[in-house]
Amino acid sequence: MSVSRTLLGLLETKAQHGYTLRRRYDGWFGTSRPLKSAQVYATLQRLGRDGLIELAGVTSGEGPDRRMYAITDAGVTELERWLDEPEVPDVSATRRVLFAKMVIAMSSGRSAVQLLDRQRQAHLARMRDMRALRQRGDLLAQLDADFEMYHLDADLKWIDGAQARLDRLAALLGESGAPSSDGWRP
Template structure:
């Protein structure tokens, strides 16, 4: 999962403090692996340096001033490019796909279109693997089968998620 892209996606609806971004990240995506505070702030620093976020104000806190970050037009472009681009069809892709779907819903982008693009990328890769399976020796055929089974599971997840997008949007956008 790409932490910079997730933070950009979480910032798009409204400016937020680093602490709030970390909490939202953890509640949506970090159940098994929360985002460390240091990584959140260092990522925000790099995004600021690269012109993808800007400080939209600072408020006094118990320690250093609390910066409120806002996404810039360059950040929106980077986020849109990432959301639009299908991920390489590989095993264990669901967490990245899930992240893209949630961020698309949060920003009112076409999550179904992203799932359709990912489905097309998976089907293309499955055709390639099927050709390898048919033409190769048993060892290559078995490796191709292994990859095909994982891609089939991804396709089932994509279809299930597409069918439940409205329900997921209601849950996330409370």
């Protein structure tokens, strides 16, 4: 997720303090990974340096002064560019790691079946958590849970497909110890 572009989006409606931006970000997007204050202020500093936001005022009160930030015209242009640009589909890190674990397990004589079964159980447990969140959460939490559940479902289909091909993969790995001739590389 692009924290900087998301903060620009939050600033588009009105100028805000860093604390308010962090609170809004965490409320909408940070359920699994809240922002740290230092990350917010470092990001705001970079956005300011790049001319995408500007200081809109300083509020004094108890404690340190609070800076108010506003999006600039260049910031709006960058936000529009980001919103218009489709996200490039990417295989998640989980799937890349799972694939690597499966191949390494098999090439070293370990059980890929057990590995895939454990992973399936972990995915199913996460899906149960997402179903519970979907039932008790607000609309944003429900949409977030749906997104994750659909991806977990795709992972489960991959696990099933991989498990169906384990014998062929074992034969391929057994021939040379590492895949090579038909698209695999050592």
